[in-house]
Amino acid sequence: MSFLEKSNWVVVIVSVPTLLIYAVLVVPQVLTQPIAEVSWVQPMIFTIVGFVVANILGNVVAAASNPGEADRKDQRDAEIDHFGERVGNWLIVAGSCVALVLAMTSADHFWIANAIFLGGITGALLSSATKIAAYHGPFQQW
Secondary structure, three states: OOHHHHHHHHHHHHHHHHHHHHHHHHHHHHHHOOHHHOOOHHHHHHHHHHHHHHHHHHHHHHHHHOHHHOOOOOHHHHHHHHHHHHHHHHHHHHHHHHHHHHHHOOOOHHHHHHHHHHHHHHHHHHHHHHHHHHHHOOOOOO
8 A cells, every 4th residue: 555545544543533623612612502602612622632733643644654664656646636626626616605605694703614625635635635545446537
């Protein structure tokens, strides 16, 4: 398994608990309180920082498991990485467009921030899942 594939597994393994932790911290509040009273800023910062730190630590462990391969990247790796990034970027763009529309309609900051947050983290998850699928199946660069 190449380092880039390991790195994508790290993103998948870290992003799912990140989404679940944020949901556990925020959704019960959304269901029981007005949106203006929901405490979402600290949980969002906590999960974003946790996501970044866990990804860094996961990549350090992946690189340490086989130091010689950590900086190696062949053409197939580069094509898979490019393809996966294009797929995942659609969710990032969609989340940003939703946030823009919400801002234009003067929606609460909660909804705007969550559109950006969810677009970013689901985009990273989809991008990594696409790359992993490309590593394990027939990959055709169009």
